[in-house]
Structures are given as structure tokens and as C-alpha cells.
Amino acid sequence: MQDFDLIETPENVELRQPLAGIGTRFLAGLIDNLLIGSVMLVVAALAGLASYGTITDIVETGNWANAWLLAVLLVILFLVYWGYFVFFELYTNGQSPGKKHMKIRVVKEGGGAITFTDVMIRNLLRGVDAIGGYFVAGACMFISRKVQRLGDLAAGTVIVSENTTDYTAMRATAGRITWDQPITPEAMEATGLTPQEYGAVMSYWWRRPELTVEARRRVLPKLLRPIVRRVGVTLPGDSLESLESFVFTTYIRLAAGGQAPEEVRPEVAPIDVHPAAAADSASANPTLADAAPAEAAPVDPAPAKPDLAEPGPADAPAADAPKEPGSEPGPAENAP
């Protein structure tokens, strides 16, 4: 489950920033430290060359150019060691190269950009966090509520993941439904779904590529059951394949304005379904055939014309549905 940092805006709206996990931060740190290490190695080698056999020579012959070069190299060594993170976090607004690569960023807890003082605090305390190969930092992040190391706690900073905040990464996988092309009211009406049901179905479709076949097989029937009961549609069967194909033709393509090209279709077929596993789950799970439309029909007097304007309490089961995929142990992050 992803953790969030909440931003209270002056508009009284809560915005949510997803926090970066320990693993991501560790990898970012690894990249940064490798960079620091290699730069320092080069500078130290140069310093070694500048001083090799010449320390006494310099004193005796007065080779001051060499002496000053050595002094400058020593200062550079210091600046790289203590200043690397400070420099990058200040001038790229919270992203050292490693963090940039891992798509994470330092921000002020509760929103806002970090200040000079914040950057100094979190990076001077890095020395303590780094004890035992960042063991202290790891333990602290494990305990703290917002995945903060000591430096973060003291500076009041959090590391947010921009994997999801970077909305260019949120490419639609379901046909042509993108940001620039939200669902038209007509298309929505054509699907015959309530907004909650629609949201549930769409969420499933967005996340489908990230879910395992098992997870999909478990979730989709649960998701469709209330819809079947209310709308009274007939499902083509109860295999994952046929259900997904039904969802695609009935809802997804319509939502895309009926223009989704056929080429998107092949994606629908579930990959690598082991026949035995499929048969297993089919018999183990209560199938949709049991929740037949026949018994569901009387529940809703006008199944064909769902009232879009008033999502009443009758829709409660459907509103719960979107939460189902989230509770699955499937991959939580977005696919890159």
C-alpha cells in the first residue's frame, strides 16, 4: 500500500503526494554515492599526483603552483563530499542525480519547496544516518510514519515519488482514452453505467496490465457482479477471457467514443492462462452464472436507464468495487 503526504492547500483541499519507499531511496542513494565516490577517487588521484614526491620539493624549491593546486584539490575533495547533495537538492529543487533517476524528490512535508536550511539540516545529519551503511537511516525510515530518515525528521522533509505525479507517465493502456479525451456524456450514457460503476470498470482497465492473471480472475467477477445484478446484462461466459472481452466491447470501446481501433483488441486476451489453473479457479470461485440476471432483474425497476444524476445508496456495492483492485497484492507502482 502506498503512503501519502497530505498537502493542505489554502483552498481547503487536501492534495496527496505519494511517498517514495525505502528500496527506491536506497537505490537512489547508491547511485549518488557511486557518483560521489568515483569523482572523489579521481580528485584524490590527481592530488596524489600533485603531491607525489614533491611535498618536500615544493618546500625546498618553492614550486608554489603545485602547492596551490594541491590546496585547491583538497578543497574540491571536501566540497564534493559535503556539498554534492546540498548543491543538487538546492539547484534542481530537491533532486540529486540518483533521485532524478529514480523519479523521486525532496519536498517540504505538507507541500512546498525545500529551503537552504532544510537542505543543510538533512545533509549534515546524513553523516549520522549513514552509520552502518545507512542502517540508521533504514531503521528510522522503517519506524517513521512518512518514510523519513533522521535528517528528514529534523528538516521536516519527505521524499515523494514522482512516478505517479509525473502525469506524462500516465499513458492510457486502454485504447485511446487519454487525458485530452475524457469521457463524453453521451459515451458515458451509452455504457449504461453509474459513475461509480464506470469508475470501477475503468480503474480495472487502467490497472489491468499491472495485475497478474490470478488477481484479474479474482477481481473481475466481483467487480461485475453488482453491475450484472443492476443492469441485467447477459455475460458471454465466466472465463477471464470472455469477461474481459465483454468489458472491452461493452464499456471501454464505448467510452473511447466508439473509435478504439481493432489493433487494441489482442491485448484483451489474457496471457499465459494455464488451462488447469483456469479450470481450478472456475470451480473454486462462485461464478457469475450464479448471479444470474433473472433473479437480479426485479431489484431495479428500470435497469436500462440508470439515473446518472443521482448516485443513491442503491449504488453502494458498486461504489465499493473500485477499492477491490487496490487490496490485491499485485504490483502497487505504475508500470514505467
Added chain:
Amino acid sequence: MTPARFIETRKNAWARLDALVRQAGRRGTAGLSSAELHELMRLYPGVAVDVARARMYGIDTRTQERINALAVAAHGLLYRRPSSRPGHAIWRFVMFDYPALFRRLLPYVALAITLFVVTGLGCYFTVRLKPSLAYRFVPEAVDMVDNNPGLSSDDMIERFRAMPNAPLAAGVITNNISVAFFAFALGITMGLGTCYVILMNAMMLAGFAAHFVNNDLGFQFYSCITAHGVLEIMAILIAAGAGLRLGMSVAVPGRISRVASLRAGAKDAVLLVLGTLPMFVVAGIAEGFITPSHLPGEMKIVFGVVLGFTAIAYLLLAGRMRRA
């Protein structure tokens, strides 16, 4: 309004704000023209409210996430602290804010000084009364004295002359600043780590001094360390005071939460330690250029003492005029 209607009416605003945020990119608001900036300010509050409305209408979670992400991005652009000119900020800090901060946190620095002096005196008199203990405290000093019979202050200073002035100063400055940073950072262990740094330094200095005095080399010793040592020890003790401030905020948070207390303490403490940097630079230059020089020992001692008093005067007096 239906959710579909909601999306329909708002999608242009989202697309436009999205375009503006993208255009601003990493340059921030500097990447926008004045008209675009106004547009951003006009669009953002509406989109922030859309986040809540999208939740209310229960539209699909991906679109919700995207509106949220858009609002976060715009919020980050707008509520960024204005950056002042760094040169001006540093000048203000050095001339006014830092001495004032120092005076406010003087109790912590005084605590560090007390720890240092008490330990130092204890160690000094122990070694004076029982010279053999020097072998435990400061084997290096024993080495230096015992292997060089008839040590003069010039002999001792030769050690400083083994390295050219500039790299010596650079090495000393960077090393001392690192020590100061650690003295500060270790404060987060409720001050224990900082105390360790203070005690180690006190024992080292006092042990050296006592052993040299035991061997009638007191003047040689002081003429060798005073030029840079006074200011250096002062700066280290101020950094240690910063560490104690940090430690105290963790150990004794008072009526606020421990994390909130730590945050307030860290803000004070990090500035206190950053203000020592100029002192370390001056002390390092003194160690690189005055200490190894051929000036008479008395002059070096006077130089060091004057340097120390100048620093004290700066810390206690600078910036007072402003308030009056």
C-alpha cells in the same frame, strides 16, 4: 451536474493548466510570461477544488489521480518560497543574524565550554601529578618529546613546515569543518555523541599540554598552537554547542512533540554550526601561514589571543546596534 458534465466543462481548464505547468518545467515560474503566470494563478484554485469535486463525483480513479497530480504540480509552482539574493542573505546572516543567534543559544555553548574546561583541567592536573599517565592519554606527545631530546619550539614547528602553507591550510580547514559537522550531527543521539567529541578534544589538548609542561617545554608548546588554536577551539565548541542544542531538543521536548521539537532545534543548531565556517577558515589560514612562520613565539601567542578576542567581540557585539 453529472460526473460526465463535470469532466466536460472542466477538461479545458485542466488541459490549459497542464500545458502551463509543463511549460514552466524546471525553471519554475520564471519559465512563464507575466500573462501566463496570471493565467496559472487564475486556473489553479479551480483545479484544486476540482480535486475535491472529482472525489465527490466518484469519477474514475485515474482521472482523479491526474487532477490531483496537476494540482500538486501547480501548488508546487505557486507556493514556492521567493529566493532572495544569496550574497545579500549571507551578508545579513554574518553581520546580524548569526551573532544574535549565538547570543540566544549561549547557554548551550556555555555548557559545551564547561564540559571542555572541566575535562581539560581534570586531565591536565592528572597528567601533571602523575606524568606516567601521559602514556595512556597522548602517546603521540610522549613519542615526540622522548625521541627528540632538547626539543626547541623551532623543532616542533618543523612539523608544520613539512607541508607547504596552502595545502596545509586547506587540509586543516576541511578537516576541522568535518569535525564540526560531526559534532553537530552526533547531537541527535541526545547529545551523547557531541559530548564524546568534546571530551576527546579536551583530553587530547590537556594531555599534550601537561606532558610538554612536565618536560619544561610549555612555552614551545603554546607558541606552537596558540596562533590558530584559540579560534579553532572556540569554533569547535560552538559547533558542539549546536550539537547540544540538537540533543536537548530530542531529549527534552517540553510540551510539543519530540519531532516538532527536533525540527525547531535543528533549525537553530544548523545555523549555529554554519556560522562557525568563517572562523574555521580564518583559523586554518593562521595554521597554514602564521604557525609555521619564523615569527617569534611570543608574537604568535599574542596573535592567537587577539584573534580569539576579536571573535568573541564579534559574537557578543555585532548586530546589537540594529535593534537599538
